[in-house]
Amino acid sequence: MTVSLLDPYTGPHLRLPNRVAMAPVTRGRADDATGVPHPAARDYYAQRASAGLIVTEGIWPHRLGKGEPGVPGLVTAEQAAGWRAVTGAVHAAGGRIFAQLWHVGRMSHPLVLDGAAPVAPSAVRIEGEYLHTAAGRRDHVTPRALETAEVEELVGAFAAAARAAVGAGFDGVEVHGANGYLIQQFLGTNTNRRTDRYAEPTLFAREVVRAVAAAVGPERTALRISPGSTDHAIDEADPRTVYRALLADLDPLGLAYLHIVERGAYCALADLRPRWSGTLIGNLDGPEPTTREAAERAVQAGLADVFSFGRLFIANPDLPARFAAGAPLNPLRPTLIYGGGHEGYTDYPPLPTPAHTP
Numbered sequence: 608m609t610v611s612l613l614d615p616y617t618g619p620h621l622r623l624p625n626r627v628a629m630a631p632v633t634r635g636r637a638d639d640a641t642g643v644p645h646p647a648a649r650d651y652y653a654q655r656a657s658a659g660l661i662v663t664e665g666i667w668p669h670r671l672g673k674g675e676p677g678v679p680g681l682v683t684a685e686q687a688a689g690w691r692a693v694t695g696a697v698h699a700a701g702g703r704i705f706a707q708l709w710h711v712g713r714m715s716h717p718l719v720l721d722g723a724a725p726v727a728p729s730a731v732r733i734e735g736e737y738l739h740t741a742a743g744r745r746d747h748v749t750p751r752a753l754e755t756a757e758v759e760e761l762v763g764a765f766a767a768a769a770r771a772a773v774g775a776g777f778d779g780v781e782v783h784g785a786n787g788y789l790i791q792q793f794l795g796t797n798t799n800r801r802t803d804r805y806a807e808p809t810l811f812a813r814e815v816v817r818a819v820a821a822a823v824g825p826e827r828t829a830l831r832i833s834p835g836s837t838d839h840a841i842d843e844a845d846p847r848t849v850y851r852a853l854l855a856d857l858d859p860l861g862l863a864y865l866h867i868v869e870r871g872a873y874c875a876l877a878d879l880r881p882r883w884s885g886t887l888i889g890n891l892d893g894p895e896p897t898t899r900e901a902a903e904r905a906v907q908a909g910l911a912d913v914f915s916f917g918r919l920f921i922a923n924p925d926l927p928a929r930f931a932a933g934a935p936l937n938p939l940r941p942t943l944i945y946g947g948g949h950e951g952y953t954d955y956p957p958l959p960t961p962a963h964t965p
Contacts, residue, residue, distance in 0.1 A: 612903050613931055616659060616913055618886035620826040620863045623659035623703065623913065626906060627927045628888055630915035631662045631707040631781070631831075635677030635945035636952060639741065642667070642680030643689040649696040650953045654924035656702025659913055660888075662781050662831075662866070663693075665709025668768030669761060671726050672789070673719055674711030675739045677946055681706065681768045687775045694776030705829060705863075706772040707781045708765055708819075712789030713750035713798070714839055716740050725750040726757070728793045728811075729800040733840045739945075755803045758811060761789075765815045766822040779827035779863050782819055784812050786868070787839030791832075794849060797842040809853045820860055830857065831866035833892065835873030846873050854882045861885060866915065868892045876910040888913045896939075899930050925957040934958055 616623040636645035655661055667673045667680045680686045690706070697704045713727035718740040727750035737744045753761070769780045784790035792798040793811040805811055812830075820828040832853070835846040843849060854865070864886035869875045876889055889911030891897045902914035920926050921944065922937040929936060943951020 610907050612899060612906060612914060613927060616886075618864070618912060619861060621660065621703075621886055621913075625657075625659040625927050626913040627658055627930065628660045628913050628915040629655050629658040629662060629920040629926075630890055630917035631664055631709075631783070632917045632921055633664050633675075633678065633945065634952065635675065636947065637677050637679035639676045641685055642673070642678070642683070643686050644679045644693060645948075645952075646692075647949055647953050648679075648689070649692045652693050652704060653696035653700045653702070654953065654957075655920055655926075656697050656700035657925055657927050658702065658920065659927075661697060661702055661704040662915070663704065663706050665707050665783055666690075666768070666772075667710060668708045669710060669764040671715070671720055671723060672710030672712075672764075674709075674715045674788075675719060676741045678709075681708070681771050681775070682764075687771050690772070690775040690777070694778075698776065703778050705779045705781045706775075706777040707783050707831070708768050708772070709783040710761065710765075710789040712792045713747070714738065714788060716745050716748060718742055718745060724748065726753050727751070727789070728753065728798055728805065731798050731800065736840065752801075755805065758805050762811070762814045762818045766818040769819040769823045769828070773823045773827060779829060780819060780823065781829040781831055781866060782812075782816055783831050784815075785831045785833035785838075785866075786836060787841040790815065791836070791841055794843060794853075795841040796844040797840070808849055809856065812853060813856050816857055816862070817860070820862065825860045825862050827863060828860075829863045829866060831868065832875075833868035833870060834875040834879070835871040836868065836892070837871060846875070847878060850875070850879060851882060854879060858882065858884055864888050864913075866890065867911075876905065880910050886913065887911050888915050890915045890917075922955050924955055928958055932958065
C-alpha cells in the first residue's frame with residue numbers, strides 16, 4: 608500500500624491526522640527584554656494547526672541559551688503564561704504542539720546575554736561567521752568552557768523547562784540536538800576538547816534526554832539531530848559511529864519521536880532508520896525548501912514516518928490543504944522571516960474557501 612503525506616499516522620505515542628509536520632523555525636518576535644512570546648504567536652501557531660504536528664521555534668531553557676534578539680524563553684512564569692495562550696489556541700483549532708528546547712552554546716554574544724560570555728563544551732571560537740545582535744552584526748567571541756558542575760546544572764535546566772512546557776499545555780518537548788548548537792557542540796570533534804567525563808561525545812545528549820524523559824515522561828520527549836551537518840563550523844569526524852551509539856542508548860526509552868535532519872554526505876536517514884524502533888520524523892535541510900514529492904518519496908521508502916517542513920509552513924499556514932488540493936504555494940518573503948510584527952508572520956493568506964451553492 609502506497610503511503611501519502613496526507614494519510615493519518617498512528618505510532619506508539621503519536622496519533623496524527625496527517626504526516627506533514629511543521630519544523631521548528633526561528634521567527635525572532637518575542638519581547639527581547641522578557642523572553643515572552645509575541646502576542647501574535649497565538650494566531651501564528653493556531654493558523655498552522657492543520658499540521659500533523661507543530662514543533663515550535665527554539666525556546667531557551669536557560670538564560671545563557673539565548674542566541675539572538677527576539678528569541679523566547681521558558682524559564683519564568685510570565686513566559687509560561689505566554690506559551691499557555693499559544694497552546695490553548697492550537698488545541699482549540701484541533702492541533703498538536705511540541706515545544707523545542709534550544710540552547711545555542713557558543714552561538715551567542717555578550718550583547719545578547721546582558722554582558723555574559725557565551726558558554727560551550729570548550730573554548731573554541733567560530734571563525735568566518737557573524738551573528739545578529741540588537742546593535743547589528745558582530746563577530747563571534749571565544750566562549751567560556753563550562754565547568755563540569757555547570758554541565759550537570761544545564762541537564763537540570765532542560766528538565767525544568769520541560770516541566771514548565773507541559774505545565775503550559777504543550778503536548779511534549781523536542782530537545783534540540785542539531786544544527787551546530789550546544790548539544791551538537793558536545794558531539795562535535797572540533798568543539799569538544801574536554802578531559803572530564805563529558806569528553807565522551809554522546810554523554811551530555813543522553814543525560815539531557817533522560818532527564819527530560821524522567822521529568823515529563825518518555826512519551827512526551829523527543830530529540831532532533833543533524834548527523835554529519837557542518838552548520839556553524841561543526842566537524843564530526845565519524846558521525847556514523849557516534850549517532851549509532853547515541854540511538855542504541857536512547858531507543859529503549861520509547862521516546863515520542865526522533866527528528867533527523869539530513870544534510871551533507873552522511874545518509875543519516877537510511878543508516879539510522881533501522882536503528883530506531885519508534886516514530887521517526889525526517890527533514891531534508893537543503894538550500895531550497897523540500898518539495899512534497901521529495902518528502903513523499905522518503906516516507907514511501909520507509910525512511911521516515913512523518914516529514915517536517917519549515918520554510919513552506921512559514922508562507923503557507925494551510926500547507927496540508929494545499930498539498931491535498933494540488934494548489935500553488937505562497938512565495939516566502941525572506942526579508943520578513945525574522946523580527947517585526949504581523950507582516951510576514953500572520954498575514955500569509957490561506958486558500959480561499961469555496962463558495963457554498965444551495
